Amino acid sequence: MKGYFGEFGGRYVPETLLPALQELEDEFSAAWEDRGFRDEFSGCLRDYVGRPSPLTHARRLSEHLGIEVWLKREDLNHTGSHKINNAIGQILLARRMGKERIIAETGAGQHGVATATACALFGLTCAVYMGTRDIERQHMNVERMRLLGAEVVAVPTGTATLKDATSEAIRDWVTNVDTTYYLLGSAVGPHPYPTLVREFQRVIGEEARGQILEKTGSLPRAVIACVGGGSNAIGIFSGFMNDQVELIGVEAYGDANGRHGASIRFGIPGVLHGSRSHLLQDQNGQVLDTHSVAAGLDYPGVGPEHSFLSATRRARYELVDDRQALEAFRLLNRLEGIAPALESAHAIGFLRQYAPGHEGATVLVNLSGRGDKDLHTVLQEGL
Amino acid sequence: MIAEAIRTSKRAVIPYVTAGLPDLDATGEIIRALSDAGAAAIEIGIPFSDPMADGPVLQKASHLALQAGFTLDGLLPRVAKWSTGVRAPLIVMSYINPLMRRGMGETLVRLRDSGIQGVIIPDLPSDASGIHEICRSIGIDLIRLVAPTTPEERRREVVSQCSGFVYAVTVKGVTGARSNLPAEVRRQVQDIRSLTDLPVCTGFGVSTATQVEDMLSFADGVIVGSHLMGRVMESKTPVEESRKVLRMLMM
Numbered sequence: 353m354k355g356y357f358g359e360f361g362g363r364y365v366p367e368t369l370l371p372a373l374q375e376l377e378d379e380f381s382a383a384w385e386d387r388g389f390r391d392e393f394s395g396c397l398r399d400y401v402g403r404p405s406p407l408t409h410a411r412r413l414s415e416h417l418g419i420e421v422w423l424k425r426e427d428l429n430h431t432g433s434h435k436i437n438n439a440i441g442q443i444l445l446a447r448r449m450g451k452e453r454i455i456a457e458t459g460a461g462q463h464g465v466a467t468a469t470a471c472a473l474f475g476l477t478c479a480v481y482m483g484t485r486d487i488e489r490q491h492m493n494v495e496r497m498r499l500l501g502a503e504v505v506a507v508p509t510g511t512a513t514l515k516d517a518t519s520e521a522i523r524d525w526v527t528n529v530d531t532t533y534y535l536l537g538s539a540v541g542p543h544p545y546p547t548l549v550r551e552f553q554r555v556i557g558e559e560a561r562g563q564i565l566e567k568t569g570s571l572p573r574a575v576i577a578c579v580g581g582g583s584n585a586i587g588i589f590s591g592f593m594n595d596q597v598e599l600i601g602v603e604a605y606g607d608a609n610g611r612h613g614a615s616i617r618f619g620i621p622g623v624l625h626g627s628r629s630h631l632l633q634d635q636n637g638q639v640l641d642t643h644s645v646a647a648g649l650d651y652p653g654v655g656p657e658h659s660f661l662s663a664t665r666r667a668r669y670e671l672v673d674d675r676q677a678l679e680a681f682r683l684l685n686r687l688e689g690i691a692p693a694l695e696s697a698h699a700i701g702f703l704r705q706y707a708p709g710h711e712g713a714t715v716l717v718n719l720s721g722r723g724d725k726d727l728h729t730v731l732q733e734g735l
Numbered sequence: 736m737i738a739e740a741i742r743t744s745k746r747a748v749i750p751y752v753t754a755g756l757p758d759l760d761a762t763g764e765i766i767r768a769l770s771d772a773g774a775a776a777i778e779i780g781i782p783f784s785d786p787m788a789d790g791p792v793l794q795k796a797s798h799l800a801l802q803a804g805f806t807l808d809g810l811l812p813r814v815a816k817w818s819t820g821v822r823a824p825l826i827v828m829s830y831i832n833p834l835m836r837r838g839m840g841e842t843l844v845r846l847r848d849s850g851i852q853g854v855i856i857p858d859l860p861s862d863a864s865g866i867h868e869i870c871r872s873i874g875i876d877l878i879r880l881v882a883p884t885t886p887e888e889r890r891r892e893v894v895s896q897c898s899g900f901v902y903a904v905t906v907k908g909v910t911g912a913r914s915n916l917p918a919e920v921r922r923q924v925q926d927i928r929s930l931t932d933l934p935v936c937t938g939f940g941v942s943t944a945t946q947v948e949d950m951l952s953f954a955d956g957v958i959v960g961s962h963l964m965g966r967v968m969e970s971k972t973p974v975e976e977s978r979k980v981l982r983m984l985m986m
Binding site: 353355362363364365366367368369370371372373509510515516519522523526527528529530620622623624625626628631633635636637638639 | 783784785786787788790794798801806807808830831832833834835836837857858859860861862879880881882883884885886889893904907908909
C-alpha cells in the first residue's frame with residue numbers, strides 16, 4: 353500500500369495535516385525528479401557540508417578486535433553529524449514550497465543544530481523544540497542553536513525528551529500549517545517523511561559503498577549503525593540493500609534498571625507520531641518511558657522501514673547498553689583519536705559482540721556524529 | 736442513536752470528559768450530572784500518554800488520569816453500568832494506539848458491548864475505510880473529523896465514511912479554548928451539509944455561551960472539552976462544577 357513498508361508506516365495524523373503531507377509528498381517527488389534540485393542539493397553537500405565524508409580504516413581498533421573496521425566519517429561533516437544532509441535537503445524543499453518558517457524537534461541537539469544552521473544559511477526563521485531533560489544534558493548544542501539565531505523552545509511535558517519534543521513540534525505544525533515547514537529529523541513520522549529522510553541520507557551509503565570497494569576491493573561482511581529513529585542507519589543501509597551484506601542496527605539497551613530504547617527488540621507494533629512501527633508500550637497501549645545515555649537514542653518508537661527490514665529479516669537489530677557505549681567512547685578516543693557521539697558509540701560498542709566468530713571479517717561502521725557534545729555526560733559517568 | 740439525540744435536542748451541547756479524573760467513580764457521577772443537565776451526547780476521552788492533537792489543558796487531564804491509574808479495562812465494565820443509567824448517548828474519543836493494542840476489531844466490539852454508541856479517533860490512518868467497515872458491521876458510529884484545511888474531494892470521502900455526526904474542526908490547531916473563532920467555520924459547515932443528511936457539529940476552541948449560541952446558529956451541535964476539563968481540574972467539587980459549566984453553556 354502507498355506510504356507503507358509492508359504493514360509499517362502510513363499516515364496517522366490529525367485531519368488538518370493531511371493536505372500538507374500530500375503537498376510535501378508531491379513537492380518531494382517533483383523535486384527528486386528535477387535535475388536542477390538534485391544539482392543544488394549535491395552542490396550544497398559538496399561545498400558547504402564538505403562531502404564526500406572520508407572512509408577511515410581504524411587500524412589500531414582493528415588490531416585490538418581482530419576484525420577489519422572501517423569508519424564512515426559523518427562526524428567530519430559540517431555541524432558534526434549526518435543530520436546536516438537531511439536538514440539541507442529539506443530546507444531546499446521548504447524554499448521550493450515558499451515556506452519561511454521552519455520548525456524541528458531535537459533530542460541530542462544534533463538535528464536542531466543542523467536545522468538552525470541550514471536556516472541561518474538561507475535566512476529562514478527557525479524554532480527548535482527540545483525536552484527540558486535534553487536541554488540539561490546537551491547544553492552546548494542549545495547554545496549553538498541560539499548562536500545560529502534559532503529559538504529553542506523548552507518542552508517540560510511527559511518525559512521531557514525527544515518523544516515530547518516531537519509531539520510539541522507536531523502541535524505547532526497543526527496550528528501554523530499554512531506558513532510553516534516541519535523539518536523532521538529522523539526516518540520516522542507520517543508518510544512521506546520516512547522515505548524523504550532516507551533519500552536525503554542515502555548519500556552516506558552510496559559514498560561508503562564506492563569508497564570501501566575502492567579501498568578494499570570488495571564489499572564488507574557487515575554494515576553497522578546505531579538506531580534511535582534510524583536515519584543514519586537507513587542512510588548507510590540503503591547503499592547496500594541489494595548486496596550480500598549483513599545489515600545490523602544497534603539499539604540502546606539503556607541502564608541496569610531495565611530502562612532502554614530498544615523498540616524493535618522489545619516493542620510491539622503501534623502508532624506514535626503519525627506512523628505504525630515497533631513501539632515501546634504497555635499492555636494498555638500507553639507509551640513507555642525510555643532511557644539511554646545517548647539522548648538521540650532515547651525514543652520509544654523507530655522508523656517504519658526498520659520495522660519492515662526486521663520483519664523481513666533483511667536487517668537485524670542488536671543491543672548495546674550505556675556502559676558498553678561509554679566503554680566504546682573511551683576506546684575509540686584511545687585507539688583512534690576519535691571522540692564519537694554517544695549515539696554512534698553504540699555502533700562501535702557492538703563490535704565487541706560481533707568480533708568473536710568473525711575473525712578477519714571486514715565491517716563498515718557508520719560513525720554518525722562527533723562526541724564533543726557528550727563530554728559533559730561522559731565526565732559525569734566517571735570515564 | 737447519536738444523530739437522533741442531536742437532532743431532537745433543543746440546544747445540542749456535547750461535553751467531553753477525560754475518563755478517570757480524578758477517578759472513575761467521579762467520571763461516572765460527572766457523566767450522570769451532564770446528562771441530567773441536558774447534554775445531547777457525551778464524549779468520554781480515553782487518556783493517552785502522547786496526545787498530539789491536544790492543547791495544554793487536555794494534555795494535563797490525560798496525564799493526571801494516567802497517573803491516577805486509568806486503564807481501558809477498568810473503564811469498560813463501569814461504562815456498561817453508566818450507559819444504561821443515563822439518557823445521553825455515550826461516545827468514546829481515543830487516540831488510535833490504545834484501541835489497537837489488543838486488536839482494533841476486538842476493542843470496538845468491547846466498546847459497543849458496554850453501550851458505547853460512537854467513536855472519534857483523531858489520528859485515524861489516512862485511509863480509514865477498513866475501520867469504517869468494522870464500525871459499520873458491528874453497529875457503532877464512526878464519527879469523522881473534517882478540518883478547515885480539508886479539500887473538497889477528501890471531504891466527500893470522509894463524510895461518506897462517517898456516521899452519528901460529522902465533526903467540523905473549527906480551527907487549525909490543537910484542542911483548547913480560544914477567544915476568537917474563525918468566521919470561515921460557517922462556510923465549512925454549509926459545505927459539509929451539502930454532502931450529507933447527518934448532523935454537523937463543531938468543536939475545538941469553544942468555551943463561552945456566546946460562542947455556543949453563535950455556532951448553533953448554523954451547526955447542529957457544539958462540542959466543549961478543554962473549557963469543561965479546565966474547570967473540573969480546578970474545582971474541589973468536580974461533579975457540581977461540571978453541572979454548573981454545562982448549565983452556563985446551555986443558557
